[in-house]
Amino acid sequence: MLANFAAYLVFTVLGLTKGSRLGEAANFFVYDTIKIFLLLTTIIFCVAVIRSYFPPEKTKRFLSHGKEYVGNILAALLGIVTPFCSCSAVPLFIGFVESGVPLGVTFSFLVSSPMVNEIALIMLWGLFGWKIALIYIGSGVTIAIISGIVIGKLHLERFVQDYVYTIKMGEIAATEQTFSERLKNARSYTVPLLRKIWPYVIAGVGIGAFIHGYAPEGFLVKYAGPQNPFAVPIAVLIGVPLYSNAAGVIPITQALMEKGMATGTVLAFMMAVTALSLPEAIILKNVLKLRLLLTFFGIVAVAITLTGYLFNAIL
Numbered sequence: 001m002l003a004n005f006a007a008y009l010v011f012t013v014l015g016l017t018k019g020s021r022l023g024e025a026a027n028f029f030v031y032d033t034i035k036i037f038l039l040l041t042t043i044i045f046c047v048a049v050i051r052s053y054f055p056p057e058k059t060k061r062f063l064s065h066g067k068e069y070v071g072n073i074l075a076a077l078l079g080i081v082t083p084f085c086s087c088s089a090v091p092l093f094i095g096f097v098e099s100g101v102p103l104g105v106t107f108s109f110l111v112s113s114p115m116v117n118e119i120a121l122i123m124l125w126g127l128f129g130w131k132i133a134l135i136y137i138g139s140g141v142t143i144a145i146i147s148g149i150v151i152g153k154l155h156l157e158r159f160v161q162d163y164v165y166t167i168k169m170g171e172i173a174a175t176e177q178t179f180s181e182r183l184k185n186a187r188s189y190t191v192p193l194l195r196k197i198w199p200y201v202i203a204g205v206g207i208g209a210f211i212h213g214y215a216p217e218g219f220l221v222k223y224a225g226p227q228n229p230f231a232v233p234i235a236v237l238i239g240v241p242l243y244s245n246a247a248g249v250i251p252i253t254q255a256l257m258e259k260g261m262a263t264g265t266v267l268a269f270m271m272a273v274t275a276l277s278l279p280e281a282i283i284l285k286n287v288l289k290l291r292l293l294l295t296f297f298g299i300v301a302v303a304i305t306l307t308g309y310l311f312n313a314i315l
Contacts, residue, residue: 002038006031025213032205032251035126037198041190048186050081052177069149071105076144079112080121080137093287097160104152108144111300115275116140127254135311136267143271143303150299151292159292205251231265232308236301239272249273263315268308276300 006027010016016023096106116137124133177185228234253270257263276297284293 002035003031006034021213023213025209028213028255029205029209032209032254033202036205036251037194041194045186045190048189049182052182052185071102072108072145072148072152075101075105075109075148076112076116076141079109079114079144080116080141097287102152103157103160104148104150106148107151107296108148110296111147111275112141112144115271116144124250127250128257132263132267135315136270139267139307139311140271140275143275143300143307147296147299147303151296154295156292156295159289159295161287161289207252207255209251209255231262232268232312233305235265235269235308236272236305239269240276240297240301262312264308264311264313267311268304271304271307272301275304 007018010023010027010030011018014026016026018024018027093106093110096109097103121133121137124136249270253266256266256269281293281297284296288296
């Protein structure tokens, strides 16, 4: 139904030619914009209701009492249901550190939260099918767990800025709410969040539409296909300077896959954009000393690159 409406709007109302570069780009843009905003509205609202049952302080206590490896697994899984971008996950990361959660566990959360979440899962499922969605989620959680374990084993707590350990966030009491109050609060959370992220979604869809309509046939296959041994690290290097959440980058990855870029390379690009970014590095520099910051970025970048190569080999 959405596809028919988009086609009617673009080719009948606007009068663009079907099969032309502009027509196909515009059709991609209209269809994906409507679909993504419908998905986002539903997902964010439902997650806001669920999150009302799990206040941050309860979550921190839950992670603090687990064994180290169990904590990494729980933190990575927690990231799936916390729809934060890489920058907005940093304040909760600080809260974990100052409350005594092991450093490696906090990094498992910091990797998982922006990279692997229910928004990415639902949108990937809708755009690429359940196999690609589960591959992405599974590999993202694995990267988060392994990265956290490695950082924990390195015992780099001394490279966290000293002031972080002196912050006292305070206990946040869980207030009892009726279900109608939870729905009302969820609506109050959803609308401002959509107002905040809609430019990123439009920009992401716009870039994806341009690639879909105007990228020369075979260009991406030539430079980022399986035959190029450096395609995956190149995709990761390109992705790191960019900044987007899953909603903004998925339309771009859809266009890249349609143009022939290898699946593993596309997944590596998406992971780099969502889990590593320059704005995140700037914020984390105020929390982490340079050595720990570089170690974190390096471990995650290597893990993403290896994952890209792995899936290029098996898909």
